[in-house]
Amino acid sequence: MNKDPRQIILHPIITEKGTHIQEEAGGYLFKVRLDANKIEIRNAIQEIFQVHVRKVNTINCKGKPKNLGRYQGRRSDWKKAIVYLVKGESISEFEVMQ
Numbered sequence: 001m002n003k004d005p006r007q008i009i010l011h012p013i014i015t016e017k018g019t020h021i022q023e024e025a026g027g028y029l030f031k032v033r034l035d036a037n038k039i040e041i042r043n044a045i046q047e048i049f050q051v052h053v054r055k056v057n058t059i060n061c062k063g064k065p066k067n068l069g070r071y072q073g074r075r076s077d078w079k080k081a082i083v084y085l086v087k088g089e090s091i092s093e094f095e096v097m098q
Helices: 016-025 038-049 092-097
Strands: 009-012 027-032 053-061 065-068 071-074 078-085
Touching: 009 038, 016 027, 027 038, 038 053, 038 078
Parallel strands: none
Antiparallel strands: 009 027, 027 078, 053 078, 065 071
């Protein structure tokens, strides 16, 4: 089943560490669906931003336990993708956000 690329890539992650990865290695951080694999992420980024992806790394992040008074719960688990582009390419939307 083909998923819409905008359903796979939820939103970019803008952090200090992400900015450092972008400047040093040309990588961009995105929050993606938990069930998305590297191939789907690669194809979605190439289709949305019209760039060539060199490599994709994914990280499964566990939700933190949280307390609200006497009630305990957890934040949802989520997945992060670091997308490395071919040398010389960039995603112009990231420069606008910073």
